[in-house]
Amino acid sequence: MTAPSLPEGLVAVVKRDCETCQMIAPVLAELAEQTSLTVFSQDDPAFPEGLTVTDDRDLSVSWHHEIETVPSLIRVGVAGEEARTVGWSIEQWRALTGIDQLAADLGLPEQRPGCGSMSVDPDLVDSLRVRFSGSTLRARRLDLAEAEDEFEYMHRMGWSDGLPLVPPTAERVLAMLEGTSRPPDEVVAIVPPDLNQATVEKIAISAVMAGCLPEHLPWVITAVEAVCNDEFNMHGLLATTMPVGPVIVCSGPGTARIGMNPGVNALGQGNRASLSIGRALQLLVRNLGGGRPGGVDRATHGNPGKLSFCFAEHPGAFGSLASSRSDLDESTDAITVFAGEGPRCIVDQLSRSPESLAETLAENLRVMHHHKLALAFDAILVLGPEHVRVFTEGGWDRPRIIAELESRLQLPYPDIVRGAGGIAEGIPDGLGLESLPKFSPGGLMLAHAGGGAGLFSMLIAGWVNGDSGSRPVTRAVQY
Amino acid sequence: MSSKVLLDPTSESAPAERQRIARPANLDGLTVGLLDISKPRGDVFLDRLSEHLERRGATVRRYRKPTFAKPAPVDLRHEIAGQCHVVIEALAD
Numbered sequence: 001m002t003a004p005s006l007p008e009g010l011v012a013v014v015k016r017d018c019e020t021c022q023m024i025a026p027v028l029a030e031l032a033e034q035t036s037l038t039v040f041s042q043d044d045p046a047f048p049e050g051l052t053v054t055d056d057r058d059l060s061v062s063w064h065h066e067i068e069t070v071p072s073l074i075r076v077g078v079a080g081e082e083a084r085t086v087g088w089s090i091e092q093w094r095a096l097t098g099i100d101q102l103a104a105d106l107g108l109p110e111q112r113p114g115c116g117s118m119s120v121d122p123d124l125v126d127s128l129r130v131r132f133s134g135s136t137l138r139a140r141r142l143d144l145a146e147a148e149d150e151f152e153y154m155h156r157m158g159w160s161d162g163l164p165l166v167p168p169t170a171e172r173v174l175a176m177l178e179g180t181s182r183p184p185d186e187v188v189a190i191v192p193p194d195l196n197q198a199t200v201e202k203i204a205i206s207a208v209m210a211g212c213l214p215e216h217l218p219w220v221i222t223a224v225e226a227v228c229n230d231e232f233n234m235h236g237l238l239a240t241t242m243p244v245g246p247v248i249v250c251s252g253p254g255t256a257r258i259g260m261n262p263g264v265n266a267l268g269q270g271n272r273a274s275l276s277i278g279r280a281l282q283l284l285v286r287n288l289g290g291g292r293p294g295g296v297d298r299a300t301h302g303n304p305g306k307l308s309f310c311f312a313e314h315p316g317a318f319g320s321l322a323s324s325r326s327d328l329d330e331s332t333d334a335i336t337v338f339a340g341e342g343p344r345c346i347v348d349q350l351s352r353s354p355e356s357l358a359e360t361l362a363e364n365l366r367v368m369h370h371h372k373l374a375l376a377f378d379a380i381l382v383l384g385p386e387h388v389r390v391f392t393e394g395g396w397d398r399p400r401i402i403a404e405l406e407s408r409l410q411l412p413y414p415d416i417v418r419g420a421g422g423i424a425e426g427i428p429d430g431l432g433l434e435s436l437p438k439f440s441p442g443g444l445m446l447a448h449a450g451g452g453a454g455l456f457s458m459l460i461a462g463w464v465n466g467d468s469g470s471r472p473v474t475r476a477v478q479y
Numbered sequence: 480m481s482s483k484v485l486l487d488p489t490s491e492s493a494p495a496e497r498q499r500i501a502r503p504a505n506l507d508g509l510t511v512g513l514l515d516i517s518k519p520r521g522d523v524f525l526d527r528l529s530e531h532l533e534r535r536g537a538t539v540r541r542y543r544k545p546t547f548a549k550p551a552p553v554d555l556r557h558e559i560a561g562q563c564h565v566v567i568e569a570l571a572d
Contacts, residue, residue: 140487142495150485159488168486196490205488287488 003064006081009036010097011074013056013067016047018115021071024088025049027103034099042070042118062119063132069114073097087114126171129178134170136184139201141170154209159287161279161307165209176204179214180221181479188221189228191289192235193296198224202288203280210280210308215258216273218479219335220280223248223310226337226473227281233470237339237463238291241298244463245306247340248278249380249447251313251320252333254477260312264451267311267343267382267458278308303342311382314448318388319398321380321447326474333477338380338445339463339470348387349455354394357387358401361457362408366438368461372416372426374436378443378462378472381405384450387457398446409438440465445472503565506537512563513539516547528567537565 012028014021025048031037032051041047042062045055056062065074069086075096076082085092089111094102119128144153150167154160166172177184177200184201191198200221207220227234227246237244250260261271269275285291293299299306313320315330322334346364351357361381369377383391391401413433418426427436438444443465450456463469487495503509511532513525529539542559544551551559559566 137486140491140495142485142487144483144485146483148483150483154485168488169484170486173486194490194492196492201486202488205486209488283488288490290490 004061006061006065006074006076007036007038008076008078009038011038011040011076013040013042013062013065013070013072013074013117014048015042015070015115015118016044018070020088020112020114021048023108023112024071024103025051026106027088027093027108030102030106031097031099035097059119059124059128060132062117063128067117068120070117071114072117088112126175129174130170133174137170137173137201138185138199139173139205158292159209159283161282161286163307165283166211168205168208172208173201173204176208176212176214176217177201179204179217182221189224191224191228191285192291193238194288194290196288196290198228198284198288203284206284206287207276207280210283211272211276212280213258213272213276216277216280218477219248219250219254219258219273219277219333220284222335222475222477223277223281223337224284225478226335226475227285229473231471232337232339232473234285234289234291235296237470238285238289238297240463241300242463243299243301243303243306243341244339245303245309245341246278246281247305247338247380247460248281248310249313249321249336249338250274250277250310250334251315251322251330251336252477253315253331254333255312256315262312262314262449266449266451267309274310274312275308278310281310282306282308305340305342309340309342311449314385316448317392318383318448321445322474324398325442325445325472328474328476334474335477336445336472336474338378338460338472340380340460341462343382343458343460346457346459347455348457351455352390354391354396354401354404357390358404358408362405364459365405365409365444366411368438368459370425372411372420372423374411374416374427374438375440375443376464378439378445378465380445380447380460380462382447382449382458382460384454384456384458385448385452386455388448390455401446402444405444406437406439409444410435411438506532506535506565508536508538509564510538510540510562512559512566513541514551514559514566514568515541515543516551516568517544518547525567 028048039051039053040056040061041053042056045053072086074081074084083096085096090103094100144150151164154165182200186200187197189198203221203224207217258273260273291297320330321336322328323330328334348357348360368379412435416427417429515521515525532539540562
């Protein structure tokens with residue numbers, strides 16, 4: 001719908017259901033006598049009495065000219081709006097109109113706040129957005145029969161990951177799009193396996209279905225960008241028989257603003273932001289990309305994290321995973337995506353020296369996927385706060401911890417060749433090596449999350465790394 | 480807020496309407512429903528169909544709409560869907 005233009009002169013927007021508007025009705029009468037005044041009424045074209053009033057009960061003028069408060073008084077010139085004041089202030093109204101004696105004999109107070117405009121009424125705003133901005137949406141509209149249950153319909157259409165979805169109505173999708181400054185038709189990524197274009201609108205639809213709030217949308221969009229490229233290789237991640245999915249590690253002050261929880265139960269249930277952001281990404285891959293279990297997704301077992309696996313890191317002296325892998329500083333909201341399986345716990349409740357704790361962690365990392373396999377898989381080690389404390393009190397920072405772990409993770413070659421220990425699995429024989437590192441350079445990553453009590457860390461084992469598999473990707477969140 | 484018009488989350492490469500299931504290759508061992516819509520002599524037509532189908536090894540079940548002037552009641556549709564693999568709807572005038 002084209003935005004209606006405002007007539008030249010003075011424009012007032014009022015509603016009867018506002019005491020301030022009723023109080024200043026005589027002022028509007030004064031202005032109508034002395035100037036060119038157009039009055040728009042939001043709820044009753046017979047108000048104010050005695051004036052020629054333009055009906056704005058459909059709120060199109062109020063919506064398009066972003067009226068947030070009534071009364072609003074606007075001075076409009078040839079080129080459009082020149083000045084605006086909201087509520088009642090005798091000083092501001094006189095300044096705006098240029099009439100020094102305005103309301104001189106009316107006995108009105110110096111000022112009085114206005115009321116909320118009906119065009120921003122929370123009960124109306126979603127439907128107004130559809131009426132006035134709905135034409136920006138391009139997705140196909142699917143009409144359901146009157147008696148059709150929309151929740152069962154979405155299951156039948158194959159959109160669901162197994163859990164109920166929020167119906168993606170135009171109202172909800174437009175409200176979701178308020179969470180980003182990016183236009184709905186912007187193509188963010190090409191989503192495998194079917195290589196379909198993910199517009200901001202399609203991502204917003206997934207975000208609605210997943211249960212996101214608008215403030216979660218920029219994180220979802222950034223996650224989509226981060227996984228849909230050759231480096232991360234979302235197609236391979238889907239197609240593999242290994243039980244991996246995209247793990248999203250979030251950092252920066254924005255994680256707290258959107259209510260993410262880096263503390264107690266950080267990797268678990270109960271946090272809307274974490275779960276819905278991770279789920280929105282997977283729903284997009286499912287529905288827009290066409291990546292479904294039994295289709296291109298050939299996982300032997302899968303893991304529950306393929307519904308959603310997204311968590312936030314603790315801010316602080318230990319630094320963030322994103323800043324350790326990029327030139328982004330910790331004040332930047334960022335995500336790192338990693339091709340990972342479900343997390344498992346590493347227990348060490350007795351180590352109080354960094355050396356002892358490093359031995360524990362190294363011994364557990366050594367057996368990741370198979371104790372005779374080296375270099376093929378990356379990992380994220382999520383250190384709990386109590387384990388981080390053991391390291392920081394011992395003076396070890398993030399690079400030191402990684403270096404110490406790597407030095408303990410050299411696997412003697414004779415022990416890991418095929419057939420050694422009576423186990424067929426292993427590294428090819430005959431390479432003439434002394435040892436191989438468990439992890440390739442940069443392949444062992446640290447994150448910091450979890451509750452304040454518990455001497456535990458969590459290991460998230462990865463999929464095939466490097467050119468033949470997936471590399472982690474870190475990106476700043478684009479608002 | 481109306482939930483009855485939804486925005487399509489897919490690539491929109493498939494038709495939006497629900498697709499018919501594939502036709503069976505033959506009727507061996509299948510249950511065939513014959514729906515009489517209550518038009519005159521529709522039953523005569525369906526009686527003959529029933530004979531032919533049973534000779535071919537199909538199990539036949541008969542159903543009848545209360546009136547041809549209205550859609551089949553929801554319960555009847557559910558009954559047919561739950562009891563039959565195939566349905567033949569007869570129109571005769």
